Amino acid sequence: MDIRLNFQVYDSRDPKEFIIIDTSRWEHLSEKTSIIEITLPGESKPVIRYYTKGVNVFNSEMLYLSCDDCGDAFEDLPDGIYKITVKGSPDKFNKTRQYLRTTKTRLKLDQLYINAAGCFNSNEDSRKTVIKINEIDFLLKSAEANTRAGNNEIAQELFFKAQKILDKNSKCKTCK
Amino acid sequence: MAQTIYKQTPSSILDKVDNYYMCQGEQYILKNDYNVGEDVDLILYSLVSKLDDIISSGVCLNTPTERIIEKLNLILTR
Numbered sequence: 001m002d003i004r005l006n007f008q009v010y011d012s013r014d015p016k017e018f019i020i021i022d023t024s025r026w027e028h029l030s031e032k033t034s035i036i037e038i039t040l041p042g043e044s045k046p047v048i049r050y051y052t053k054g055v056n057v058f059n060s061e062m063l064y065l066s067c068d069d070c071g072d073a074f075e076d077l078p079d080g081i082y083k084i085t086v087k088g089s090p091d092k093f094n095k096t097r098q099y100l101r102t103t104k105t106r107l108k109l110d111q112l113y114i115n116a117a118g119c120f121n122s123n124e125d126s127r128k129t130v131i132k133i134n135e136i137d138f139l140l141k142s143a144e145a146n147t148r149a150g151n152n153e154i155a156q157e158l159f160f161k162a163q164k165i166l167d168k169n170s171k172c173k174t175c176k
Numbered sequence: 177m178a179q180t181i182y183k184q185t186p187s188s189i190l191d192k193v194d195n196y197y198m199c200q201g202e203q204y205i206l207k208n209d210y211n212v213g214e215d216v217d218l219i220l221y222s223l224v225s226k227l228d229d230i231i232s233s234g235v236c237l238n239t240p241t242e243r244i245i246e247k248l249n250l251i252l253t254r
Contacts, residue, residue, distance in 0.1 A: 131218065134221070138197075138200070138216065138218060138221045139201070139204070141197050142198060142201030142204070145193075145194040145195075145198050146198055148194060151198070154205070157205065161208075
């Protein structure tokens with residue numbers, strides 16, 4: 001059987017973790033070392049780590065995002081487009097995926113849902129908020145679909161629009 | 177949501193849904209940035225999105241997944 005490298009990104013909805021599940025058919029490369037290159041949003045150089053042929057969990061420390069005086073606590077990982085490449089040995093066996101991480105943004109959107117539920121009273125303002133939530137959700141889904149198709153520029157544009165509307169609507173005006 | 181985990185079969189309904197999301201995204205930008213065309217129908221989007229979630233989860237109480245795919249197909253090919 002042919003060697004076939006593949007992996008999936010699993011969003012656990014934990015802003016501090018980034019999970020990659022290996023789904024490759026490694027054949028005779030299974031005992032050899034493999035690596036993963038992760039290019040974070042807004043960065044040009046990838047972080048390089050050893051890759052486990054199973055479940056790989058990355059946090060801010062492993063992605064070199066922790067600050068010196070942060071102690072043992074992990075930082076939230078940034079949202080945006082991640083470029084991920086898994087390389088076998090030799091590295092002619094490789095697989096690259098682009099992934100739009102929306103974990104933190106979706107958590108903020110969850111908060112907006114909760115605020116809307118707390119404030120909802122069937123008036124025009126409440127309805128407008130729910131429509132805005134729907135619009136943000138739509139923009140995120142469209143951005144994710146565009147990332148999967150490799151349309152990064154449009155994906156970024158839609159993602160930024162979603163964040164902008166989200167920030168504007170995140171303050172619940174009448175209740176907490 | 178595991179956004180890459182269930183989006184890998186080239187001919188699947190989920191690719192059609194992705195195409196729908198992308199087309200609607202383009203329509204949104206055209207309308208909002210250039211005032212060209214029509215607004216995105218967010219009610220229809222809600223329906224497609226929820227059916228997408230149900231199919232992706234693979235769990236539905238009373239209706240076979242094939243029936244849901246059929247219904248979603250009808251909406252997307254309108």
